[in-house]
Each structure stands twice: as structure tokens, then as C-alpha cells.
Amino acid sequence: MSGYRSNLKDNHIFLFLVKYLLSLRVKTPLSWTFMKRNLEISYEHYDNTADMEVVDQVLISEAENATEKANAPYSNFKVGAAVRLRSGRTFHASNFESEVYPAGLCAERSLLFYIESNYANDPIEALAIASNPSERECYPCGQCRQVIVDVERRQQSPIRVIMSGAGSATVVDSAEKLLPFTFKL
Numbered sequence: 001m002s003g004y005r006s007n008l009k010d011n012h013i014f015l016f017l018v019k020y021l022l023s024l025r026v027k028t029p030l031s032w033t034f035m036k037r038n039l040e041i042s043y044e045h046y047d048n049t050a051d052m053e054v055v056d057q058v059l060i061s062e063a064e065n066a067t068e069k070a071n072a073p074y075s076n077f078k079v080g081a082a083v084r085l086r087s088g089r090t091f092h093a094s095n096f097e098s099e100v101y102p103a104g105l106c107a108e109r110s111l112l113f114y115i116e117s118n119y120a121n122d123p124i125e126a127l128a129i130a131s132n133p134s135e136r137e138c139y140p141c142g143q144c145r146q147v148i149v150d151v152e153r154r155q156q157s158p159i160r161v162i163m164s165g166a167g168s169a170t171v172v173d174s175a176e177k178l179l180p181f182t183f184k185l
């Protein structure tokens with residue numbers, strides 16, 4: 001009986017040691033199976049767009065003007081987008097909402113698909129986004145982020161994305177920063 005008790009006690013000690021060692025394995029930084037990592041994204045922020053380079057200010061103005069051409073009777077949220085190509089040419093587009101709601105399209109994708117169809121050999125250097133109302137900076141939706149990254153990959157050069165609103169702007173030097181862990185086929 002004492003032998004049985006002794007085995008029971010040994011088993012408990014053994015189990016305790018196993019649990020302890022397992023907990024060490026998870027917590028130790030030397031673990032090969034688990035590691036916490038941090039993702040850091042650098043970007044520029046301008047409290048006042050007047051402090052930006054003139055070429056960027058001009059592109060923001062073009063995006064702001066494009067909001068006037070938006071068709072947004074349902075959301076009443078007008079978005080304008082403008083691109084500057086390597087050649088210096090600029091183009092703009094706005095969002096278009098459809099009576100069949102999912103059939104509508106964001107300003108950014110309308111513009112990018114047009115550029116890719118007509119000026120694919122003239123890489124996009126910068127894309128500015130603006131909205132009306134403009135109470136805050138306007139950021140691209142998830143689907144547009146994917147397409148901006150798609151274009152970046154296709155043209156093999158980064159796109160400066162300028163997200164403006166309420167007189168300020170946030171800028172990333174590559175769309176990849178807006179979409180970490182991007183989907184790839």
C-alpha cells in the first residue's frame with residue numbers, strides 16, 4: 001500500500017514537472033514554435049497640407065475637385081481620387097453608386113482600372129484621396145487597398161498614397177504599408 005502511495009506521489013511530481021517544462025517552452029524567447037512579433041509602420045503626417053510639397057498639394061486639390069463629379073445619392077459621401085504618373089500627367093475619378101448597390105465602385109478603383117487600361121506603361125507615382133464631407137482624412141477601403149497593392153506589384157514601383165481630409169493628410173510611401181500580410185495567389 002505504501003508502495004502504491006509512493007507511485008502516486010511520484011506520478012504527481014512527474015506531471016507537475018512536465019507541465020512546468022511545457023510552460024517554460026512556451027514562455028522562453030528561444031522557443032522555435034511560438035514568438036510574438038511586432039509590426040511597425042512608418043508614415044508621414046501633415047497637420048496642415050500647406051506644409052506639403054507643391055506637387056502633392058496640387059494632387060490633393062485635383063482629388064478634392066473630383067468629389068464634385070461623384071454620384072453618391074445613397075451615402076452622400078463623395079470621394080475623389082487623383083494620380084500623378086511618372087510622366088507628370090495627372091488623372092482623376094470619383095465614386096459612383098448604383099441603384100444595384102454592389103455594382104457601384106469606389107473612386108480609387110475606378111481610377112486605377114482606367115489607368116491600367118490606358119497608361120499601364122506610365123507608372124503611378126502618387127495617389128491622392130479626398131472626400132466631401134471632409135470632416136476627417138479619407139482612407140481607402142480594404143478592396144481598394146488590395147487593388148492599389150496589385151498595381152504596385154504589376155508596375156514594380158511603389159505608389160505614394162496621400163489620404164487627405166479636414167486640411168490634414170497622412171501619407172505612406174508604399175501601398176503595402178496599408179495592407180500587411182497581403183493576399184497572394
Ligand SMILES: [Zn+2]
Pocket residue numbers: 106107108109140141142143144145
Ligand atoms: Zn474602396
